[in-house]
Amino acid sequence: MLRRFDLEAGGDSFSFKPETEPTIDFWLAKYPADKQRSAVIPLLWLAQKDNDGWLSEPAMRTVADRLDMPYIRVYEVATFYTMFKLAPVGKSHIQLCGTTPCMLRGANDLKKVCEKKIGKKMAVTDDGRLSWEEVECLGACVNAPMVQINDYYYEDLTPESLEEILDKLANGVDVPPGNFVDRQTSAPEGGATTLKEDALYDGSRNSVTGLPNLPESNAEEDPQSEAKGKPDSNPPTNVDREEPNKEKLEAAEEGAEATEDAEKQIEGARPEALEIDGKEADDLKRISGVGPKNEEQLNSLGIYKFSQIAAWTPDNVQWVEGYLSFRGRIEREDWVGQAKTLASGGETEFSKRMDGDDAEASREEGED
Numbered sequence: 404m405l406r407r408f409d410l411e412a413g414g415d416s417f418s419f420k421p422e423t424e425p426t427i428d429f430w431l432a433k434y435p436a437d438k439q440r441s442a443v444i445p446l447l448w449l450a451q452k453d454n455d456g457w458l459s460e461p462a463m464r465t466v467a468d469r470l471d472m473p474y475i476r477v478y479e480v481a482t483f484y485t486m487f488k489l490a491p492v493g494k495s496h497i498q499l500c501g502t503t504p505c506m507l508r509g510a511n512d513l514k515k516v517c518e519k520k521i522g523k524k525m526a527v528t529d530d531g532r533l534s535w536e537e538v539e540c541l542g543a544c545v546n547a548p549m550v551q552i553n554d555y556y557y558e559d560l561t562p563e564s565l566e567e568i569l570d571k572l573a574n575g576v577d578v579p580p581g582n583f584v585d586r587q588t589s590a591p592e593g594g595a596t597t598l599k600e601d602a603l604y605d606g607s608r609n610s611v612t613g614l615p616n617l618p619e620s621n622a623e624e625d626p627q628s629e630a631k632g633k634p635d636s637n638p639p640t641n642v643d644r645e646e647p648n649k650e651k652l653e654a655a656e657e658g659a660e661a662t663e664d665a666e667k668q669i670e671g672a673r674p675e676a677l678e679i680d681g682k683e684a685d686d687l688k689r690i691s692g693v694g695p696k697n698e699e700q701l702n703s704l705g706i707y708k709f710s711q712i713a714a715w716t717p718d719n720v721q722w723v724e725g726y727l728s729f730r731g732r733i734e735r736e737d738w739v740g741q742a743k744t745l746a747s748g749g750e751t752e753f754s755k756r757m758d759g760d761d762a763e764a765s766r767e768e769g770e771d
């Protein structure tokens with residue numbers, strides 16, 4: 404698009420406002436003395452701000468003189484970037500995004516509002532309050548359709564809301580920018596539709612969740628580290644060895660209560676626990692998907708036997724998935740089906756491989 408500047412509207416001279424000078428110094432200080440031209444875009448931007456939102460030819464010349472640049476070099480920059488306006492604009496200049504996402508969400512209707520309220524593109528209303536133009540994507544497509552008014556975004560617009568905004572601005576009333584529907588930033592309209600459980604935000608969930616593959620949990624879970632007698636990478640410190648004091652005991656009790664509260668909030672039904680001698684426990688790691696850490700957690704719930712898992716109802720599965728933060732995984736990996744086979748004395752592909760030469764590889768595959 405050919406962009407020409409308005410040679411007449413800008414008069415003969417321009418000077419920066421005194422209060423802009425410190426900002427100019429700030430930008431110039433960013434570049435070495437022999438590279439001051441690098442500040443051409445920030446200085447043109449400041450000139451535009453000081454010139455009622457557009458760049459007159461004298462303003463461009465002033466910038467060129469400040470930076471010791473040939474005028475043509477500054478003209479080239481100013482005419483290339485559409486952020487620089489080359490003709491007078493209204494006190495509120497509307498940049499309406501007409502690119503595909505905004506167009507599909509009604510930008511053409513918004514254009515009609517601008518034409519009705521303001522006039523042709525780049526025309527300025529007689530009172531000098533409003534002007535508009537169409538621009539390409541402003542990077543807020545998720546809130547389409549939208550406009551930028553001076554420096555701010557007005558999003559999720561309808562012809563009605565834009566008309567109201569323009570009416571207010573035409574009457575000298577400020578309109579705060581932002582969303583014009585009930586939504587927070589780019590969240591769903593009307594409020595969140597997922598991740599709504601209170602337990603996610605009240606801290607109680609922390610007591611039942613853990614991050615996988617943390618270095619210390621790796622050390623704990625690595626079956627070889629014990630076998631090979633590797634030294635503990637985190638030997639207990641003096642602090643660890645201290646006798647529990649009153650505060651610690653209280654904190655532990657509070658933690659237990661929080662765990663209990665969190666468990667109450669898990670959906671589904673907690674499976675029945677078993678109290679058995681550890682020696683009678685099945686090797687739950689023979690179920691593909693259950694690693695040492697999961698087995699430990701299952702044991703802490705009183706689940707030791709394949710027969711227990713084989714008897715889980717869908718409600719039990721839902722509860723355990725919630726407890727282990729494994730949404731959908733137990734069902735996907737068919738722990739119940741595998742447990743049924745193993746409980747009846749059969750073998751699964753995975754358990755067979757565990758017994759074979761590639762047991763180690765199988766174990767890794769099964770790790771959580």
Ligand code: FES
Pocket residue numbers: 500501502503504505506539540541542543544545547548549
């Ligand atoms: S298409 Fe309008 S902001 Fe991206």
